Structures are given as structure tokens and as C-alpha cells.
Amino acid sequence: AQSVTQLDSHVSVSEGTPVLLRCNYSSSYSPSLFWYVQHPNKGLQLLLKYTSAATLVKGINGFEAEFKKSETSFHLTKPSAHMSDAAEYFCVVSRRGKLIFGQGTELSVKP
Amino acid sequence: DAGVTQSPTHLIKTRGQQVTLRCSPKSGHDTVSWYQQALGQGPQFIFQYYEEEERQRGNFPDRFSGHQFPNYSSELNVNALLLGDSALYLCASSLMGQVGAYYEQYFGPGTRLTVT
Numbered sequence: 001a002q003s004v005t006q007l008d009s010h011v012s013v014s015e016g017t018p019v020l021l022r023c024n025y026s027s028s029y030s031p032s033l034f035w036y037v038q039h040p041n042k043g044l045q046l047l048l049k050y051t052s053a054a055t056l057v058k059g060i061n062g063f064e065a066e067f068k069k070s071e072t073s074f075h076l077t078k079p080s081a082h083m084s085d086a087a088e089y090f091c092v093v094s095r096r097g098k099l100i101f102g103q104g105t106e107l108s109v110k111p
Numbered sequence: 112d113a114g115v116t117q118s119p120t121h122l123i124k125t126r127g128q129q130v131t132l133r134c135s136p137k138s139g140h141d142t143v144s145w146y147q148q149a150l151g152q153g154p155q156f157i158f159q160y161y162e163e164e165e166r167q168r169g170n171f172p173d174r175f176s177g178h179q180f181p182n183y184s185s186e187l188n189v190n191a192l193l194l195g196d197s198a199l200y201l202c203a204s205s206l207m208g209q210v211g212a213y214y215e216q217y218f219g220p221g222t223r224l225t226v227t
Contacts, residue, residue, distance in 0.1 A: 034215075036218075042220060043115075043201060043218040043219050043220040043221050044154070044201065044203075044218040045218070046215065046216075046217070049215060090153055090154075096167065097142070097144075097159060097166075097167065097205070097207070098144070098156045098159065098167050098169070099144070099146070099154070099156060099203070099216060100156070101153030101154050101155070102153055103152065103153050104152075104153050
């Protein structure tokens with residue numbers, strides 16, 4: 001069965017410092033992986049997706065993620081946090097068109 | 112290009128009542144999926160519609176049913192509402208069979224359902 005585990009329920013960083021949101025996946029075959037962001041009282045926005053073409057995936061707003069098969073990880077990073085990055089982030093695996101979400105990581109950004 | 116739209120935005124119902132939520136997919140998309148997001152949780156897959164048929168279903172009771180219309184819009188119906196049905200209901204659209212799309216889904220803003 002496919003699943004994702006987000007290793008931190010809450011991450012707090014200072015503005016201008018790097019962001020790391022951790023995600024491990026479980027899949028019996030090459031997975032389709034995504035990161036979505038949800039701002040308060042908003043729907044979900046796709047940040048980036050892993051398509052197996054490249055292990056380092058660049059997304060919107062300066063985010064990127066690296067697919068590491070040996071570690072079954074798909075961590076999300078950003079070099080410098082901005083106040084507007086404060087939101088809930090979901091790591092997601094797709095199984096035949098059905099999205100399976102992690103529990104989410106709340107990112108707080110301090111001035 | 113219109114994105115995914117959902118109506119209503121908010122809804123308050125009483126236990127035992129029935130509710131219908133509506134979704135219009137992104138222009139050009141033909142597949143609609145519904146998700147339930149309880150407070151503080153990740154979204155959970157309810158079901159997916161393509162060609163006016165339910166193609167996949169998650170672990171939800173039969174009280175949850177849906178429909179897709181010829182214009183690809185969709186409805187989610189919930190009967191005999193329980194307090195535990197209070198949640199944000201999200202609709203997502205995608206294009207079935209698009210090679211390389213990797214089932215990329217675009218989400219609407221959701222409908223907040225409160226059951227009292």
C-alpha cells in the first residue's frame with residue numbers, strides 16, 4: 001500500500017532562513033509524488049510534482065524537493081523563508097489517480 | 112481560464128439532514144474527485160467521477176454519494192448527516208488519460224460544512 005509520512009507536525013523558522021519540511025513515502029513501485037500548500041481558509045495549491053524525469057524538482061515560489069529512492073524521501077526545501085510562506089504543507093502520493101495525503105506540516109515564519 | 116469552483120462556501124445543517132455540494136471543474140478537465148478534510152487533518156479521498164460514473168471510492172459509507180453531469184460538473188450528496196461529517200469538502204479536477212500528467216489535480220476552495 002502507498003502512504004506518506006510527514007515527520008514534523010510543526011516547523012518554525014525565522015524570515016530569511018532555510019526551510020526544510022520532511023516527507024518519507026512508502027510505495028511498491030515508482031511513485032508519483034507531490035507537495036501541496038494550504039493557506040488558512042483556502043483550498044490546496046500544487047507546489048511541485050515528481051515526474052521521474054529528474055530527482056531534483058523545482059516548484060513555485062522558490063520551493064524545490066529532492067526524490068531519494070534509497071532513503072524513500074521527498075523533502076521540501078526553500079533557501080530563504082518569507083512571511084507569506086506561513087501555511088500548512090502536505091506531502092502527497094498518487095495511487096491510480098487517488099491522492100493520499102500526509103498529515104501535514106504547519107510552517108510558521110517569525111519576523 | 113476559470114479554475115475549480117465550489118458552492119456553497121459555507122453550510123450549516125442539523126444532524127439527520129441531507130446536503131448537496133456542487134463543483135465545476137477547471138476548463139478542459141473531465142474528471143472530478145472529492146475529498147473530506149477534517150479539522151487538523153489531511154484530506155481523505157471520498158470518490159472520483161469520470162464519464163459520469165464513479166471510478167474509484169475511498170473508505171466512506173454509502174451515505175456519501177455523487178453524480179457527474181455531461182458538462183463534467185459534479186455533486187456530492189451526504190444523507191443522514193452526523194456530527195462527524197463536519198469538515199471542509201474539497202473538489203479537485205484533472206484530465207483522465209493525459210500522458211505524463213501524473214494525475215495532477217487542481218483543487219477548489221472547498222465547502223465548509225458544519226453539522227449541529
